[in-house]
Amino acid sequence: MIKEINTRRSIRKYMDKPVDDEKIQQLLESARLAPSGSNTQPWHFIVVKSDSGRQKLSEASHNQSWMLSAPVFIVCVADIRCRIDEKVDVFLDENSPQGELKQIIRDTSISIEHILLEADSLGLGTCWVAWFTQEEIRPILNIPDDKYVVGIITVGYANEAPNPRPRKKLEDIIHYENW
Ligand SMILES: Cc1cc2nc3c(=O)[nH]c(=O)nc-3n(C[C@H](O)[C@H](O)[C@H](O)COP(=O)(O)O)c2cc1C
Numbered sequence: 001m002i003k004e005i006n007t008r009r010s011i012r013k014y015m016d017k018p019v020d021d022e023k024i025q026q027l028l029e030s031a032r033l034a035p036s037g038s039n040t041q042p043w044h045f046i047v048v049k050s051d052s053g054r055q056k057l058s059e060a061s062h063n064q065s066w067m068l069s070a071p072v073f074i075v076c077v078a079d080i081r082c083r084i085d086e087k088v089d090v091f092l093d094e095n096s097p098q099g100e101l102k103q104i105i106r107d108t109s110i111s112i113e114h115i116l117l118e119a120d121s122l123g124l125g126t127c128w129v130a131w132f133t134q135e136e137i138r139p140i141l142n143i144p145d146d147k148y149v150v151g152i153i154t155v156g157y158a159n160e161a162p163n164p165r166p167r168k169k170l171e172d173i174i175h176y177e178n179w
């Protein structure tokens with residue numbers, strides 16, 4: 001895995017080349033297998049390929065027009081219903097106080113990282129986009145108010161080869177035995 005961990009980059013320029021459904025299925029399968037707290041598996045995924053869907057999602061993501069060069073978006077959604085009963089009214093947004101929201105975002109993020117690494121191993125580029133609000137994204141895809149969009153993953157064949165982005169040094173982040 002260290003190969004994919006090393007070579008993955010956020011890709012913001014894609015070739016005009018479709019991605020086989022088989023490969024998309026493989027990305028989704030890798031997400032499905034992710035670990036989650038109490039095995040709750042709070043994640044759902046919406047595959048968007050249509051021009052109109054991608055256009056609206058890109059506009060709602062602060063007009064990040066580079067997104068449109070990617071032929072496929074995977075919208076990754078966390079569902080709080082694995083932790084809060086349907087009978088209880090829940091409206092989720094960036095300011096929601098529910099502790100369960102942290103848990104479902106945590107778990108869905110793990111599944112998203114699986115997608116990014118699996119994509120790299122399949123020769124595909126991705127970028128995790130999260131510069132949007134729930135209010136802007138949810139209506140575009142008819143996502144109910146008790147779900148939380150954790151990221152839109154752009155997927156396609158990379159048309160750029162960015163250098164590695166800087167990372168902190170190990171000695172600046174590792175502690176032994178105590179903080
Ligand atoms: C939660 C999350 C949200 C992100 N949102 C955006 C975004 O909205 N637009 C964008 O261009 N990149 C976005 N990125 C990509 C980061 O900028 C990128 O991962 C970081 O700069 C490190 O670069 P690398 O992924 O190539 O290693 C996001 C990444 C993460 C993990």
